[in-house]
Amino acid sequence: MRGAILILMLLTTAVSGSAISSDSSISSSDDIASIQAVPMIIPAQIWFNWGSASKAVTMYESCTQKQLDTPEFDYKKGRNNPAAYVRGSSITVKVKFQNMNLSVTEVKLGAEGSFGGLPMQTVYFNANESRWVDFTTKEPIPDSINITNISWTWYYQIGTSDPVRIGTSNHTIYALNKAPLTTKVYRQLAEWTSTWAAGKPDDAKIIADAILDGFNKTGVIKYGAPGWDTAELLCSGDGMCGGMKEVFYDALATHGIRVVRFCYLLNDADPGAQELWNGIVIQSPGLGREEVTFSPRTVRWVDTVYPLPLYLGDTSPSDDVMVETKKVYTFYQGDGHCVNLLEYNGSVYLYDLSFGTGPWSGTFSSVPVSGYYAGPQLHDFRVNYLNYAVDHMYGKIYYSDGSPVQKIGIRFDVNSSIIPDKIGSQDQMKYYFSVTR
Amino acid sequence: MVGTGLIILIFIAAAGYSIALESSKESAQDLEKVKIMLRNEDAAVDWVAVQEAILSMDNSRDADVEETLVQVLRREKEIKLTPDAPLPGVMPPLETLKAASIITLEKMDAKKSIHEIERVYRSTKYQVLRDIALEAIRNLNES
Numbered sequence: 070m071r072g073a074i075l076i077l078m079l080l081t082t083a084v085s086g087s088a089i090s091s092d093s094s095i096s097s098s099d100d101i102a103s104i105q106a107v108p109m110i111i112p113a114q115i116w117f118n119w120g121s122a123s124k125a126v127t128m129y130e131s132c133t134q135k136q137l138d139t140p141e142f143d144y145k146k147g148r149n150n151p152a153a154y155v156r157g158s159s160i161t162v163k164v165k166f167q168n169m170n171l172s173v174t175e176v177k178l179g180a181e182g183s184f185g186g187l188p189m190q191t192v193y194f195n196a197n198e199s200r201w202v203d204f205t206t207k208e209p210i211p212d213s214i215n216i217t218n219i220s221w222t223w224y225y226q227i228g229t230s231d232p233v234r235i236g237t238s239n240h241t242i243y244a245l246n247k248a249p250l251t252t253k254v255y256r257q258l259a260e261w262t263s264t265w266a267a268g269k270p271d272d273a274k275i276i277a278d279a280i281l282d283g284f285n286k287t288g289v290i291k292y293g294a295p296g297w298d299t300a301e302l303l304c305s306g307d308g309m310c311g312g313m314k315e316v317f318y319d320a321l322a323t324h325g326i327r328v329v330r331f332c333y334l335l336n337d338a339d340p341g342a343q344e345l346w347n348g349i350v351i352q353s354p355g356l357g358r359e360e361v362t363f364s365p366r367t368v369r370w371v372d373t374v375y376p377l378p379l380y381l382g383d384t385s386p387s388d389d390v391m392v393e394t395k396k397v398y399t400f401y402q403g404d405g406h407c408v409n410l411l412e413y414n415g416s417v418y419l420y421d422l423s424f425g426t427g428p429w430s431g432t433f434s435s436v437p438v439s440g441y442y443a444g445p446q447l448h449d450f451r452v453n454y455l456n457y458a459v460d461h462m463y464g465k466i467y468y469s470d471g472s473p474v475q476k477i478g479i480r481f482d483v484n485s486s487i488i489p490d491k492i493g494s495q496d497q498m499k500y501y502f503s504v505t506r
Numbered sequence: 507m508v509g510t511g512l513i514i515l516i517f518i519a520a521a522g523y524s525i526a527l528e529s530s531k532e533s534a535q536d537l538e539k540v541k542i543m544l545r546n547e548d549a550a551v552d553w554v555a556v557q558e559a560i561l562s563m564d565n566s567r568d569a570d571v572e573e574t575l576v577q578v579l580r581r582e583k584e585i586k587l588t589p590d591a592p593l594p595g596v597m598p599p600l601e602t603l604k605a606a607s608i609i610t611l612e613k614m615d616a617k618k619s620i621h622e623i624e625r626v627y628r629s630t631k632y633q634v635l636r637d638i639a640l641e642a643i644r645n646l647n648e649s
Contacts, residue, residue, distance in 0.1 A: 297597055297632070298631065309594065309596075310596060311594075311595060311632070311634070334596065334634070363592045363593075364590040364592070398595075400592075402561060403557060403561060403602060403609065404597075407596055407634075503633065503637040
């Protein structure tokens, strides 16, 4: 009777707790009655990431910065964490069994199901718990990026009696493209990217495109609020470009693909009275946003005439300046914007996760080195990306008020595409490139 | 004729003095903006104004300016932003101000502060700040 209650409790817990589900063959009252006479043995813990030899990839939670708890499957604790492997890997798990009947000391255990199941082998009990027992799947996991929900139906056999089904454990396996490059693989990134890049070939650009597309379509993270590194950004779901470029780097590195982290920081190109420039201006709302998150400011759009636009005051309708109060992103001197670069088949492709754009081609013939760049050195970068992404430049420039004397002192927002590389000997833009491979 | 020339010279000198006085007043105000932020670490800060102030002090040779910028490098507590303040894109506000301070110290040729810049280089997790610090260290060592 005591055994029956235990079995019933275990099966009830299994169904409600979902850590291990009862198999249909043992869910009926007839079957419960039929197994009351035999010892109840369950796989209490299933450990996927038990060390480097396991080939499992260690994953971290973004908010706690801690490794995912292992053993991944723990019946008593109701825990069932996912595990990650490089695609095509074999899985060897360590399993600890719990035995309710102390009179049984030797039993064969195994599982049927995913990846050919886990071959039956003899397990010994000195107490109600076994040692860790290694099981290797008969087949490797599929040789493609994906997320597989697997199930193993466990059974045991005592002596020559018929095998008895215990129940089914369900697990989630992430299949990554290649061994990760990053020191911390975040669970969220492994999950999202394995979904978005599922079935894609081992091709860095195809996978990068799929991941950018995934971020765009799902809105799992948003641009325009505090968040400057991957963990912070994944935990809060928000971030600025410094964090976005880290997320994109880590998302690709999770699949063994390296992209460059590239920031361009605004410098004043003019040592004189003008500011070329004081800020970069972006009107796009950003990844996952309907509108710009910054407070509105007065903008003085100069879209047709540069240099020396005509400005007759904020209310004048007959000059070259259109004034309005608008929410725009403005990043000031010393600050700037960050993106990622992918070297692929001899070309460089730029991905801007903050605004969900890319791949932009033709920006650089090769990945630049860190340092200052100005004027014509920026030409390809500007015409093939920057003038679209950073639509206006904010700064003090000479303007005309209709009198013969040039004026200065007011900051305008000048359309990037009408600013030449150089006027005379004066470079019109200057950036510091921070490049991290 | 000589008298007229003298008057013009005096006028130019006075104008120059007035500009210098105005410039000195602005510099003092800029320095004060940074000091206020350092004095009360819990106060909300218009970090854009502070950054602008820091970058504008690059011609200074004042020991007080150098010491103040070093204090910015030493600050650990995150900056609390004023409600309508925009966010920096590349790094958090404190790191952005540290980067501005390093750039200004480099322009000031502040060799005495090189060990503080090295400390930032070693301790920060932000690669951009490391890059800026490294560039400053190299340039200060070479100058």
